[in-house]
Amino acid sequence: INPVPVQLSNPKTRDFEICRTSLIPCLLKVLQSNKHNPPPIKLFEVSDVVIQSSLAETGARNERRLAALIAGTSSGFETIHGLLNQIMWSLNLAADFEENVNKRVQRRYHLEEIDDAAMFPGRQAKVMVGDVCIGILGVLHPEVLEHFDMSFPASVLEITLEPFLEWLRE
Template identity: 40%
Template sequence: MAAQLKKMSLKATQSSKSDDILDVAIPITRPDVLHPCDIMEDVGVGYGFNNVPKDGELSNSAFIATPLPVNKIGDIFREASAQAGWVEVLPLTLCSHDENFSFLRQKDNGDKVVELANPKTAEYQVVRTTLLPGILKTVKENRKHSLPIKVFESGDVVFKDLSLERKAYNEKHWGAIYVGKTSSFEIVQGLLGKIMQTFRTEWIADFGKKSTGRGYWIEEDASNNTYFPGRGAKVFFRSKEGAEPIVIGECGALHPEVMNNFNIPYAASYVELNAEAFL
């Protein structure tokens, strides 16, 4: 392996920690090497992929690709939303700092969002931490269409976490919005019920105080300024009997200032869930 890496301008030496470890020095001319898997790729390139035997253990093995569970969850969200009459949109993952925070009447504490070091434009400054900015920008560009506008997205958001190797992690979310002359929060809550029914999750009317089984409920969230006062809520979810309930999302009627910040002259209700809670 050291000989093959030498062909790729990488210097490999035996590690003092273990006979099974190589210490590899990365020169400044190889900025593409970011992870150990990149080094293993260079070993393969140096050896020559065409030199790998065609008849052997590998060729007799069955390698069948299967979707990741989180992607299957995303597909379930898509199918259920489409069946309810919502249209899928695919906004960009990057947005401006204002769109991710001040436009949504939120404050940046500096511990959650991943910022680009050298953004090309002010519109692509941060990686979104919620699906809402992209959905609202899509509605803004289509605000002359007939009402109501009902769209959803199933995609990734990114959060900063300095304890991780990559200093950040992706999280699969699902979000849907209803835009019309009135906010019609009951319609968005109905969509939430449809989604939960698809995942075999029952509504718990007593806010989880007596029932201990699998289910969900919503509770008012007065601290979330994105929503109209008294019209915002957290979505609680209990995955199984006796499990501790967790907050998996939010829903409510969007504040008029939020709609005005995105130049949308209508009322709207929105729901967003962490799809990975159903894995």
């Protein structure tokens, strides 16, 4: 879900010469700025990232995403997975394991294991709708949290909202 970044040919400042491909680093910076607050700390962002695309005239396209971060002593995989379930339910998707779902459920999703160095081994997954990967979730690796000077665990999720817009048109 996080491809090679797009580099701008004429940026206004050095800080903006590479476009972001993920919302998670921004959430980590906000978490770092708010570490003086007592846990749990819960953050979210809905915004665009920039993805390289050979189909776009400019060689890149915007993609709308939703990201969330939960930090504190009870911010394990099950917590972020529960948040994902609530988000998906509100978008008319149900997990493959759910039974007795109502008629409003249009699609189902499931999780598949991934190996992302930024996340704790065995506590991370990609979110799949059919054979389409729409996001990731997991517990951040302690080394990542150390880099942001965090002393308590944090879990994140990030999903693209683009497929949902397509599915609404169907």
